[in-house]
Amino acid sequence: MQSSQTKPLLFTFRRCPFAIRARMAIKISQFEAEHCEVDLRNKPQALLDCSPKGTVPVLQLSDGKVIEESLEIMQWVLSINDPEKWLDGDNMPSVETIELITRNDIFFKPSLDKYKYAVHYPEYSAEYYRDIAVEFLQELDDRLSQKKYLMGDHRSLADMAILPFVRQFYNVDNDWFLASKYTHVIKWLNEFIQSDLFKTVLQK
Numbered sequence: 001m002q003s004s005q006t007k008p009l010l011f012t013f014r015r016c017p018f019a020i021r022a023r024m025a026i027k028i029s030q031f032e033a034e035h036c037e038v039d040l041r042n043k044p045q046a047l048l049d050c051s052p053k054g055t056v057p058v059l060q061l062s063d064g065k066v067i068e069e070s071l072e073i074m075q076w077v078l079s080i081n082d083p084e085k086w087l088d089g090d091n092m093p094s095v096e097t098i099e100l101i102t103r104n105d106i107f108f109k110p111s112l113d114k115y116k117y118a119v120h121y122p123e124y125s126a127e128y129y130r131d132i133a134v135e136f137l138q139e140l141d142d143r144l145s146q147k148k149y150l151m152g153d154h155r156s157l158a159d160m161a162i163l164p165f166v167r168q169f170y171n172v173d174n175d176w177f178l179a180s181k182y183t184h185v186i187k188w189l190n191e192f193i194q195s196d197l198f199k200t201v202l203q204k
């Protein structure tokens with residue numbers, strides 16, 4: 001479907017970790033898009049028209065093409081301009097990167113949600129769900145004990161796609177997290193939270 005709009009439009013939600021990672025890639029790649037902040041309880045028809053599944057982020061391009069997954073949005077804008085080399089040499093993420101992000105999305109994120117909203121999952125305690133989630137944090141910590149970032153010596157797609165979720169985990173119980181044994185993750189997260197890029201995309 002051809003759209004009448006001229007500028008690409010990003011449907012987003014400020015605090016959503018999927019949307020945060022898409023906005024960071026958009027920002028770093030200097031891709032120009034208008035942003036439409038979505039009320040998730042009252043989704044605009046324009047969003048549902050272009051993406052009936054109704055999740056954010058969604059990027060609607062000037063030619064009407066719609067990109068409905070945060071990771072695809074990241075890869076798409078970075079394939080146009082990737083000044084920090086978040087992608088690998090051939091303008092693609094490595095298999096290792098995709099596998100790690102996939103574990104974040106399909107394993108860590110659901111256990112994080114249960115930890116965060118444990119009251120809605122009364123079969124087990126919050127600590128039980130946290131114990132599951134930290135298996136992934138341990139994996140990250142092992143990597144970060146070897147290298148400054150997940151895939152090497154500079155921040156890349158893996159860091160930026162995963163950090164918003166680790167921040168969400170941290171926000172559930174800051175004190176517990178800061179006292180935990182995941183010291184490399186704490187340092188890595190702290191640098192991220194202080195970064196101009198993160199501060200910029202989180203601005204209201």
Ligand SMILES: N[C@@H](CCC(=O)N[C@@H](CS)C(=O)NCC(=O)O)C(=O)O
Pocket residue numbers: 013015016017018019040054055056057068069070071
């Ligand atoms: N796989 C999607 C997941 C996006 C997602 O689940 N976003 C949440 C907000 S954080 C959402 O839009 N949920 C729909 C709702 O709450 O109705 C992606 O990577 O873009």
